[in-house]
Amino acid sequence: MALVLTEEQVMLRESAAGLLADRAGVAQLRALRDAGDELGFSREVWQDIAAMGWPGIAIPEAYDGLGYGYTGLGLVLEQAGRHLSPSPLQSSVLVGTTAVHALGTEAQKQALLPSLAAGELLVSLALQEGVQHAPEQTAMAAVPAGDGYTLTGDKILVLDALAADRFVVIARTSGSAGDTEGLTAFLVPADAAGLTVERRSLVDSRGVGALHFDGVQVPADGVMGEPGRAWAGLGRTLDIANIGLAAELLGLATEAFERTVAYLQERKQFGKVIGSFQGLQHRAAELFAELELARSIVLQALQAIDADDPELPKLASAAKAKLCEVAQRATNEGIQMHGGIGMTDEYEIGFFIKRARVAQHCFGDYNYHLDRFARLSGF
Amino acid sequence: MSKLEQFRAETRAWLEDNCPPTMREPIRSFEDLYTGGRNPEIKHPDQQLWCERMAARGWTVPHWPREYGGGGLDKEECKVLREEMERINARRPLESFGISMLGPALLQFGNEEQKLEHLPPICRGEIRWCQGYSEPNAGSDLASLQTRAEDHGDHYIINGQKVWTSYADKADWIFCLVRTDNSGSKHEGISFVLFDMASPGVSTRPIRLISGSSPFCETFFDNVKAWKRNRVGEEGKGWAIAKYLLTHEREMISGFGAAPKKSLGEAALETLGADASGRLGNGILRHTIAQYQLDALAFAATMSRVGDEAKAGQGLGAASSIFKYYGTELNKRRNELNLAIGGEAALGWDGEVYHGGATSRDWLRSKGNSIEGGTSEVQLNIIAKRVLGLPD
Missing domain, CATH: 1.10.540 (Butyryl-Coa Dehydrogenase, subunit A; domain 1)
Structure with missing residues (x-):
């Protein structure tokens, strides 16, 4: 596949840029933060996004989606990264929907994917238990009860937890922490008896929460796929999630970089525009080259999803690791090159570094994915 | 069919x-x-x-x-x-340089007579070409070159010195940048001329590098006669051709950054062995190799993407500068890792047991990649000014 965008994809990118800049930019994120908004995004804006059809971009037409593939969704996520748009595009459209598609039974897919495609239903993944991403270490117990299971334990870093209608919960039905066998996915409604959803406040001001399961009953039709065999579907979900986050980080890092270069062109010290200093020019030029590499690996990884490339796991870790590295550098340089004003809350560059670190951490950071990349490369 | x-x-x-x-x-x-x-x-x-x-x-x-x-x-x-x-x-x-460098320039800028005279012998491998660009005082600042070509009616008389002329001691003809006019800006007054290395007044001296013997030479011109009909393009307008060829050369040199078939990580695992989990034993080395391989993968993807975009009529400004800068830096990283993985064996300089010092000599030679064809620093200047629009 040519590593180039089609005309249709370019149009999608432009329309995403327009709507998100206008309705879900940094100013809106700041307003939500300052208002202490419970959800962390605006339902009204979400309806506008849903009206554009974006929630269904990657959902096959058989389930009322647009069947447009993940490359298209990646372009929208890149724009969401540029504008730091708070919305369930990551939690539900990217991760939750992919989890339903990769892990769900046919009946579950038919029941959920059409309303996910319409943006009427929000599904979020409940996976992480410790401070680091370590999916095989999942310990939360699911004990057989009647024709279903009982869930007991805790999950953290559940994206848009307060807005989600359902959760895809990863729990252990056999084996012990560290085993990839024995993991099972469950579909749990947000209002299930025994489930408590607690809002948590992270540095990026996005909606995120912790779930407490106190003997939550899941009937047989809430079990996703064959018990104990969730690892493959979970792996695919995480690969796609990480590539989507890499696309978001690409937009974020590019925007932070462009704002920084614009500042270098206007800020004067010692009687000169600071962008004329070679010490800054070379750092900016190196970062530009890194961003070009980042763009290439993200596009290659997105296309690998749509092409069912067997190298997908390796490319997912490559894309996430590279984008963690580049986004970290772009946001750090962003603060440093802005100088004192970059440290103020009033100036917007700080929002970029905050969101970057959370997106970097979600589903595995640089250290996790570079290690996985090396392992999948045979060393 | x-x-x-x-x-x-x-x-x-x-x-x-x-x-x-x-x-x-x-x-x-x-x-x-x-x-x-x-x-x-x-x-x-x-x-x-x-x-x-x-x-x-x-x-x-x-x-x-x-x-x-x-x-x-x-x-x-x-x-x-x-x-x-x-x-x-x-x-x-x-x-040959005839195929990779002069040919494309002649096809683009040469007249019909020049193409018919010079291209067929290149194709048949009859004439070997070298490139006369750098001078002792014109390296990164190539346009300040001073080799003079004096107008003598139907020919020029050339005096001056070139350096880093690859295979000058073996080449039959040279494509050479000379100054035909000193009055304007340094980019004007440069002409692109072709002449026979067997002409009276041409002499060469090979240069020994830190990596050992090399194809590079110093080349001296003492009243060398060059026919005007062998000037490519207009008099004084040679800089455009020079730049075209530099872009070409950068892409060639950056190609060295492409990853070899067996990955460094696998090679290291073979040489140094795995730990109980099957990973390369030294975690620090493994990390450095992984960083290199990740960047090599992303670099290869960028080469493909920019190629595909060019075919689709989209272009990345200063792409050759990005490739030159990144590809050569990558190649240096790869060579440093070869040295680290190989240990004593990689430090060998001479003798059968060290394969003639291939690893250490390649490593030393790679240091020149980010100097020749425009240094990394010059490439960063180009990106900063032409792409990012940062001022002087």
């Missing part, structure tokens, strides 16, 4: 019949590459035979027009030929 399939079948049959078995063996050193010329360096007689057979079909330079000695093949056919050659591990019959 489609026309292309028929071409493939014919090509396959012809290659089977005509490519000598010795020319299907892997290339082990630079001497295995055939570079042609009046006094060709021949390691094996089949090199000449193979070149002659391919040249007769125009396949030493398959994409050039037939009237200039090329094969007149279109993109698809070139791809088929390349694939069929790869299938039997056939070596490329001829490598």
Whole structure:
């Protein structure tokens, strides 16, 4: 596949840029933060996004989606990264929907994917238990009860937890922490008896929460796929999630970089525009080259999803690791090159570094994915 | 059978019949590459035979027009030929600056007479070319070159010195940047001229590098006569051609950054062994190798993307500068890792046991990649100014 965008994809990118800049930019994120908004995004804006059809971009037409593939969704996520748009595009459209598609039974897919495609239903993944991403270490117990299971334990870093209608919960039905066998996915409604959803406040001001399961009953039709065999579907979900986050980080890092270069062109010290200093020019030029590499690996990884490339796991870790590295550098340089004003809350560059670190951490950071990349490369 | 399939079948049959078995063996050193010329360096007689057979079909330079000695093949056919050659591990019959550098410039800027005179001997491997660009005081600042060409009616008289002239001691002709006018800005008044290295007044001296002997030379011109009909483009307008070729050269040098078949990580695992979990034992080294491989992968993806975008009529500004900068830095990182992985064996300088010091010499030679063809710092200046629009 040519590593180039089609005309249709370019149009999608432009329309995403327009709507998100206008309705879900940094100013809106700041307003939500300052208002202490419970959800962390605006339902009204979400309806506008849903009206554009974006929630269904990657959902096959058989389930009322647009069947447009993940490359298209990646372009929208890149724009969401540029504008730091708070919305369930990551939690539900990217991760939750992919989890339903990769892990769900046919009946579950038919029941959920059409309303996910319409943006009427929000599904979020409940996976992480410790401070680091370590999916095989999942310990939360699911004990057989009647024709279903009982869930007991805790999950953290559940994206848009307060807005989600359902959760895809990863729990252990056999084996012990560290085993990839024995993991099972469950579909749990947000209002299930025994489930408590607690809002948590992270540095990026996005909606995120912790779930407490106190003997939550899941009937047989809430079990996703064959018990104990969730690892493959979970792996695919995480690969796609990480590539989507890499696309978001690409937009974020590019925007932070462009704002920084614009500042270098206007800020004067010692009687000169600071962008004329070679010490800054070379750092900016190196970062530009890194961003070009980042763009290439993200596009290659997105296309690998749509092409069912067997190298997908390796490319997912490559894309996430590279984008963690580049986004970290772009946001750090962003603060440093802005100088004192970059440290103020009033100036917007700080929002970029905050969101970057959370997106970097979600589903595995640089250290996790570079290690996985090396392992999948045979060393 | 489609026309292309028929071409493939014919090509396959012809290659089977005509490519000598010795020319299907892997290339082990630079001497295995055939570079042609009046006094060709021949390691094996089949090199000449193979070149002659391919040249007769125009396949030493398959994409050039037939009237200039090329094969007149279109993109698809070139791809088929390349694939069929790869299938039997056939070596490329001829490598030369004539093919990679001068030819493209002549096709773009030369007049019909020049093309007809100079391109066919390049295709046949009869004339070997060298490039006269850098001077002792014109390296990164190439446009300040001072080799003078004085106007003598139908010819110039050239005086001056070039440096870093690859294979000047072996080449038959030179394409050379000379100053025909000193009155304007330094970018004006440069002309692009071709002349015979056997002309009276030309002398060369090889340069020894930190990596040992090298193809580089110092080249001296003492009242050398060059015909004006061998000036490419207008007088004083040679800088445009020089820049065109520099872009070309950068892309060639950055190609060194492409990852080899066996990954460094796997090579390290073979040499140094794995820990209980199957990972490379030294975690710090493993991390450095992983960083390198990740960047090499992303770099390869960027080469493909920019190529695909160019085909789609989109362009990345200063792409060759990004490639030159990043590709050569990557190559240096790879060579440092080769040294780290190889340990004592990689530090060998001479002798059979060290394969003639191949690893250490490659490592030392790679230091020049980010200097030649425009230093990394010059590439960063170009990106900062032309792409990012940062001021002087």
